[in-house]
Structures are given as C-alpha cells and as structure tokens.
Amino acid sequence: MEFDTVIHNGTLVTMDARMRIIPSGWIGIRNGCIGAIESVAPPAGVPQSVDAAGGIVMPGLVNTHTHLPMTLFRGLADDLPLAEWLNDHIFPAEARFIRPDTVRWGTLLACAEMLLSGTTCCCGGYFLENEVARAVSETGMRAVLAQGVIDFPAPGVPDPKKNIDHAEAYAKHWLSESPRIIPSIFCHAPYTCSDATLKAAKAAADEMGLLFQVHVAETRQERERSIKEKGLSPVAHLDSLGLLDRRTLMAHCVWVDDRDIAIAGDRGCAVVHCPESNMKLASGIAPVPAMRAARIPVGLGTDGCASNNDLDLFGEMATAAKLHKAASGDPTVLGALDVLKMGTIDGARAIGLYDSIGSLEIGKQADVVVLDTRTPHLTPMYHPESHIVYAAGGRDVRHVFVSGQPLVQDRRLLTMDIRKIMDRVNNIAQEIRKPWI
Numbered sequence: 167m168e169f170d171t172v173i174h175n176g177t178l179v180t181m182d183a184r185m186r187i188i189p190s191g192w193i194g195i196r197n198g199c200i201g202a203i204e205s206v207a208p209p210a211g212v213p214q215s216v217d218a219a220g221g222i223v224m225p226g227l228v229n230t231h232t233h234l235p236m237t238l239f240r241g242l243a244d245d246l247p248l249a250e251w252l253n254d255h256i257f258p259a260e261a262r263f264i265r266p267d268t269v270r271w272g273t274l275l276a277c278a279e280m281l282l283s284g285t286t287c288c289c290g291g292y293f294l295e296n297e298v299a300r301a302v303s304e305t306g307m308r309a310v311l312a313q314g315v316i317d318f319p320a321p322g323v324p325d326p327k328k329n330i331d332h333a334e335a336y337a338k339h340w341l342s343e344s345p346r347i348i349p350s351i352f353c354h355a356p357y358t359c360s361d362a363t364l365k366a367a368k369a370a371a372d373e374m375g376l377l378f379q380v381h382v383a384e385t386r387q388e389r390e391r392s393i394k395e396k397g398l399s400p401v402a403h404l405d406s407l408g409l410l411d412r413r414t415l416m417a418h419c420v421w422v423d424d425r426d427i428a429i430a431g432d433r434g435c436a437v438v439h440c441p442e443s444n445m446k447l448a449s450g451i452a453p454v455p456a457m458r459a460a461r462i463p464v465g466l467g468t469d470g471c472a473s474n475n476d477l478d479l480f481g482e483m484a485t486a487a488k489l490h491k492a493a494s495g496d497p498t499v500l501g502a503l504d505v506l507k508m509g510t511i512d513g514a515r516a517i518g519l520y521d522s523i524g525s526l527e528i529g530k531q532a533d534v535v536v537l538d539t540r541t542p543h544l545t546p547m548y549h550p551e552s553h554i555v556y557a558a559g560g561r562d563v564r565h566v567f568v569s570g571q572p573l574v575q576d577r578r579l580l581t582m583d584i585r586k587i588m589d590r591v592n593n594i595a596q597e598i599r600k601p602w603i
C-alpha cells in the first residue's frame with residue numbers, strides 16, 4: 167500500500183481492543199485514514215515521513231464536554247459556587263459580550279489551546295454555534311458542536327420560543343457542511359429548560375440522528391430542587407420524559423444515586439466526567455467507578471474555560487486518576503489505563519464516534535498525537551500509559567494530525583495565526599474588563 171505519511175520511530179500506544187503497545191513501531195496514513203500499524207521497518211519513499219524520535223505516538227485526545235467561546239471568560243469569576251458563578255457572573259457576561267465576532271475569536275483560541283495540548287476532537291455546545299462551527303472547521307479540528315437551547319433570551323436567539331427552530335436549522339445546515347463537524351443539540355439543563363423544551367429538542371436531535379446533550383445533576387441543590395419540584399432526581403426526571411438513550415450525553419452526573427446509575431446503564435446513555443470543573447465549583451465528586459462498573463461509557467471533559475480554567479486534557483486525566491483514589495481510599499479504583507481510555511476510546515464511544523476515532527486502528531481516521539519524551543520529567547519510561555496520565559502535560563505534545571492533516575508541527579500551529587488570535591482576544595478582554603455589572 168502507498169502511504170501519504172508515515173510516522174515512525176515511536177512507541178505506539180494504540181488504545182485498540184487489545185490495548186497494544188508497540189515499541190519502535192510505525193503507522194502509515196493514506197487518504198486521512200490509518201492504513202498500517204507495524205513494528206517492522208517503515209517503508210521508504212513516502213511523501214511525508216515523520217520521525218517520532220523515541221517519543222510516544224497515541225490517538226488524539228477527545229474532550230467530550232466544553233464550551234469553546236468561554237476562553238473569553240477564563241479567570242473572570244473564580245472561587246464561587248455554580249449558582250452564583252453562573253447567575254451573577256457568566257450569564258450576565260454572555261448577555262453582554264457574546265456576539266458573532268467574540269465567539270469567533272474565543273473559539274479559535276480554544277482550538278489553538280486544545281490542538282497544542284493534544285486534543286484532536288471536542289464535543290460541546292454554546293450559543294451562536296454557527297460561528298463556532300465555522301471557526302472550528304477552518305482550523306482542521308474535529309468536533310461535535312451543538313446549538314445551545316435555554317428557556318430565556320440567549321445570544322442569537324432573543325425569543326426563547328424560537329430556540330428549537332433555531333437549533334434545528336443550525337443542525338440541518340451543518341449535517342452536510344463538513345465531515346469533521348458533526349452537529350448536535352444541547353439543552354442547557356433541566357432547571358433552565360421546561361419539559362416541553364427538553365422533549366422538543368430531543369425529538370429534533372432524534373429526527374436527524376444527532377447527539378442530544380444536557381448538563382445533569384451537577385450540584386446537590388439541583389438534585390434537591392428536582393426531587394422537591396418533580397418528585398424525581400434529575401436523571402429519573404429526564405428518563406420519565408423519554409430522553410435517555412444511546413444518543414444522549416449527560417454532562418457531570420455528580421449527584422446521582424444507584425438508581426440513577428442503573429437507569430443510565432439500562433438506557434445506554436453516556437456520561438461526561440469533568441473533575442476539575444466539579445472541584446473548582448465545589449460541586450462534588452461524580453461516582454465514576456460505579457458508573458463505569460454499570461457499563462456506562464464515561465468520557466472526560468474540561469467544561470468551559472471559565473470553570474477549569476484550561477483545556478488541557480492531560481491535566482484532566484491526571485486529576486481524574488488521583489481524585490478517585492483520594493475519594494475512595496483505593497489506589498486501584500481508576501488506574502492510568504482506565505483514565506487514558508476515558509480520554510480516548512471511551513470518549514469517542516460516548517459521543518458516537520467509536521467507529522472512526524479514539525484509537526490507532528487500521529481504517530480509523532488518522533487523528534494522531536506525537537509526544538516528545540526526551541525531557542527530564544519523562545525520563546526514564548517504564549510504562550507509557552503511566553507517563554501519559556501521571557507525568558506528561560499538554561506542553562509535551564510535539565506533532566498533531568487530524569484526518570492525516572498536520573495541524574501542529576514541532577509545537578507550532580499550522581492552520582492558525584496564534585499571535586493574531588491572542589491579540590483579538592486581549593482586545594475583547596479589555597471590553598469585558600471594564601466595570602459593567
């Protein structure tokens with residue numbers, strides 16, 4: 167087979183069903199897909215030959231929950247609980263500063279940050295999502311991008327009665343626009359969307375075969391209010407509306423009990439764990455080991471930059487691995503390989519892309535990351551998966567490919583002018599910085 171690109175001389179961490187690790191292997195890429203994974207000598211005469219130079223070659227990371235334009239609000243309102251953070255700071259800032267131009271630059275900044283730290287695919291939603299999708303598609307990154315739905319006036323949808331029509335039109339447009347941009351619909355939460363809105367949004371997503379996303383059971387207050395007002399937990403409430411199935415992705419699920427976990431497992435829906443956001447907003451610790459034991463696909467997410475405050479999924483993996491050990495008193499509860507699965511193949515499964523990304527396998531898209539391990543903090547290397555989760559960071563990412571296209575080469579972005587993007591975001595921040603509340 168003829169290849170367009172060969173990546174050789176690295177340790178391949180495949181994340182395939184056998185979790186193969188191939189020392190000094192190579193992968194061949196043809197027409198954007200992986201065409202070979204081998205341990206013997208790589209072929210000569212390939213147009214593009216990338217020397218991984220003793221580093222790690224792994225699947226691109228999958229950030230399964232984020233809000234890209236929220237880079238604009240990084241560090242704007244810290245050290246607050248969710249309700250105060252959202253109602254007194256973030257919602258007012260969004261009402262005032264979220265416009266097509268600000269969304270574009272905030273999104274490009276998020277893509278730059280994610281690509282430079284090894285994330286090749288993200289999933290999430292926001293308002294003015296047409297602008298988000300347009301910007302992401304320019305960068306070459308892969309993403310599942312949802313139009314946000316909420317029952318009050320939102321940027322781009324001043325009349326909440328039009329929120330479903332707007333989301334539907336957005337999704338229809340992006341269904342056939344780019345193979346790397348997959349549209350979706352995102353209801354903000356059961357406490358900001360009526361039952362009618364939730365059902366209509368899910369019906370619209372179902373009609374087009376799309377992922378339906380929703381923030382669920384994030385805080386104790388959300389759970390208690392749901393039980394008081396609906397007589398059901400947030401998860402049981404969504405289930406009573408018929409919203410939970412294989413195309414539903416629930417972000418957070420911190421305040422879930424055994425019954426909620428059994429419901430989610432039975433329905434086949436997926437969950438995103440956002441440990442750093444949950445820690446920073448003091449929301450709590452999601453019962454990830456129990457959810458995984460119930461065979462729920464659990465991905466990892468950073469959430470938006472205003473509650474994390476970065477988009478580095480390597481950091482998120484390290485946090486997840488350590489948090490659950492500390493919470494349970496059991497160091498075996500979530501091992502390095504478990505967390506690496508959450509950041510790759512399980513994340514891909516959670517967002518419906520299991521067949522195309524999340525592992526290095528013949529036939530899958532060539533979404534590939536090369537880490538440079540020739541650094542003091544990655545020397546020596548006994549177990550690559552241990553290094554990826556416990557010792558490496560986004561700063562160790564050297565090359566990034568999406569569908570075989572190089573997007574980061576020797577730590578430099580090839581499809582974005584990062585200076586210009588940071589300048590624009592800094593200008594927008596001057597506007598946001600002014601006292602306005």
Ligand SMILES: CSC[C@H]1O[C@@H](n2cnc3c(O)ncnc32)[C@H](O)[C@@H]1O
Binds near residue numbers: 233257314315352355
């Ligand atoms: C339609 S989703 C976009 C909407 O969600 C807000 N948001 C960001 N992070 C969280 C979170 O952790 N819980 C609840 N809502 C969140 C974001 O600011 C947008 O308004």
Ligand SMILES: [Zn+2]
Binds near residue numbers: 233381417469
């Ligand atoms: Zn979120």
